[in-house]
Amino acid sequence: MSTDSQLKELALHDITVRFGGLTALDSVSLRVAPGRIVGVIGPNGAGKTTLFNVICGFVQPTSGSLTLDGSPWRPRPHHLSRLGIARTLQGVGQFSGMTVLENVMVGARHRHAESEALAALDRCGVARYADAHPGALPYAIRKRIELARALVAKPRILMLDEPAGGLDADEIAWLGALIKETGTTVLLVEHHMDLVMSVCDEILVLDFGKSIALGSPAEISANPKVTEAYLGAAA
Ligand SMILES: Nc1ncnc2c1ncn2[C@@H]1O[C@H](COP(=O)(O)OP(=O)(O)OP(=O)(O)O)[C@@H](O)[C@H]1O
Numbered sequence: 001m002s003t004d005s006q007l008k009e010l011a012l013h014d015i016t017v018r019f020g021g022l023t024a025l026d027s028v029s030l031r032v033a034p035g036r037i038v039g040v041i042g043p044n045g046a047g048k049t050t051l052f053n054v055i056c057g058f059v060q061p062t063s064g065s066l067t068l069d070g071s072p073w074r075p076r077p078h079h080l081s082r083l084g085i086a087r088t089l090q091g092v093g094q095f096s097g098m099t100v101l102e103n104v105m106v107g108a109r110h111r112h113a114e115s116e117a118l119a120a121l122d123r124c125g126v127a128r129y130a131d132a133h134p135g136a137l138p139y140a141i142r143k144r145i146e147l148a149r150a151l152v153a154k155p156r157i158l159m160l161d162e163p164a165g166g167l168d169a170d171e172i173a174w175l176g177a178l179i180k181e182t183g184t185t186v187l188l189v190e191h192h193m194d195l196v197m198s199v200c201d202e203i204l205v206l207d208f209g210k211s212i213a214l215g216s217p218a219e220i221s222a223n224p225k226v227t228e229a230y231l232g233a234a235a
Contacts, residue, residue, distance in 0.1 A: 008034045008069050010157060015064035017050050024050040026209040027064065037179065037186040039196040042206035043229060048189040052161055056080060056087055084156030088146045088163060101130040104149045120152040140171050157185045164192040197221065205229065
């Protein structure tokens with residue numbers, strides 16, 4: 001198995017996931033090269049979260065395979081942090097019985113967990129809430145804490161699941177700048193198109209589990225299949 005010091009490229013090869021009669025992913029392939037920001041978009045139910053769940057080992061593909069640096073890889077949730085893969089959740093799943101600082105320390109991997117957690121909170125502009133309890137804080141602040149928890153371990157791959165959900169325009173602009181400056185490989189599932197188009201190097205578009213387009217933001221914006229998929233979803 002790859003260790004985090006070797007982790008460079010993640011790839012999905014012809015991944016299919018079936019839930020009973022429903023095909024949530026249909027032979028989807030994706031290569032995530034080091035340092036790239038890769039967006040995964042598509043209408044509701046397109047298979048975006050399922051794709052994330054496959055990478056995290058929460059869902060086993062019906063067929064297809066994954067590789068890390070070209071070697072076969074079977075993801076397991078409890079190996080992710082050792083491999084340098086961190087994921088934020090759609091909501092804000094923080095432990096209410098712990099302070100903000102303690103929540104972020106859960107994600108730290110090193111002996112200096114407290115100073116690293118404080119640095120991550122600072123980077124996300126929320127260090128002043130370190131001793132507060134997350135349940136008492138506004139949603140946008142808790143989203144920032146969730147990001148700090150993912151960033152504290154300095155992941156090789158940062159998986160962001162709808163990080164802009166529930167944020168206002170200023171918060172989304174801040175988030176976009178943070179994503180760009182992390183310098184890490186990012187996989188981003190997001191409905192907020194302005195954010196996706198402004199931060200991603202490459203975008204995969206899913207529709208009913210199928211990969212219908214893969215390309216740069218400019219290519220995706222100009223792709224009629226993508227417009228059709230979204231218009232169809234809105235109809
Ligand atoms: N555990 C499951 N069991 C059965 N069906 C599931 C399961 N998980 C997802 N699905 C179905 O698979 C399809 C893809 O779902 P998924 O959550 O991956 O889509 P999504 O693109 O993330 O959607 P959204 O944008 O609404 O979050 C949907 O039809 C969903 O109902």
